Amino acid sequence: MATVQHWTGAEVKALRAAKRMSLKEFAAHLGISERQISNWEKAGKDISPRPVNQAALDTCLSRSDPETQARFAHLVGDSLVSASQGEASVEPIGSSQVRHPAVGSLMVKVDGSVFLSGPSNEPVWLPAFYIDVHPVSNAEYSLFLAATGHTPPQHWEDGKFPEYLADHPVVFVTWKDAAAYAEWAGKALPTAQQWEKAARGTRGNVYPWGDQPTPAKCNVRENGVGSTTPVDRYQSGVSPYGVYDMCGNVWEWCSTESRPGRRELKGGAWTSPFNRCTPSSFNDAAETMCDDDTGFRCVVPADVLEKMLNG
Secondary structure (H helix, E strand, C coil): CCCCCCCCHHHHHHHHHHCCCHHHHHHHCCCCHHHHHHHHHHHHHHCCCCHHHHHHHHHHCCCCHHHHHHHHHHHHHHHHHEEHCCCCCCCCCCCEECCCCCCEEEEECCCCCEEEEECCCEEEEEECCEEEEEEEEEEEEHHHHHHHCCCCCCCEEEEECHHHCCCEEEECCCCHHHHHHHHHHHCCCCCHHHHHHHCCCCCCCCCCCECCCHHHHEEEHCCCCCCCCCCCHHHCCCCCCCCCCCCCCCCEEEEEEEECHHHHECCCCCCCHHHHCCCCCCEEEEEECCCCCCCCEEEEEEEHHHHHHCC
């Protein structure tokens, strides 16, 4: 597949023609105004869209069917560069992993860019952030309890987790429990869109590993595991950024408020049928909900964490 080295109004016009869309349809597809598209096309080679729009155009082209890409290539010709010469892509798995300097958790960078969000794959821009590679484990959560005296999960005996669950995600935590941990750790709960981007990548994958429905790549009801599993078990199910358990194992609290007193949950759990675990799907619960299949992970804005690491 070929990609555009630098978008101008001429390539924008060619892409719209190749997709056989009206101005209105193309503007809606990119999530910008018809007037903006019209201005680009009129200016031709004399105008370049902003980086956020360049990224949206890259994504639009990459997700086009082969016939559309062939029409586009015919229209623009030497404006293209082959993928082997420099197509932008997500960094290789694990290449941007760091340890959070305060709590030591493994995090990975999700670069700032447009990604395709929700069931309808709407282009959305998000700035760069780091996200926990794994859900917060019982062992990690116990450090928070020891430091703060926060109430332990209800199934822990004498305030301690069973040793065999040390590397399993913590459960029986309310949204307020999760938010309290995040604040203590110098982090935050992810927004629903941050979580989804980390799970799907930029190009609208249905699942973290791609578009094939493969329940064996995650801990869901169909597999009959019947409980949580270690946070690093499902290596073949990692996301394009190398993030684990974005399908199954535990539902994960997000910071996004769906309505007063309710927050979004993402990812499905060991109790969930596979078709409920699609990262683009919506789910929410009361902030006070506390169950054996619900946990969380955290994020940090990229500039904040990088300042901590370099300071």
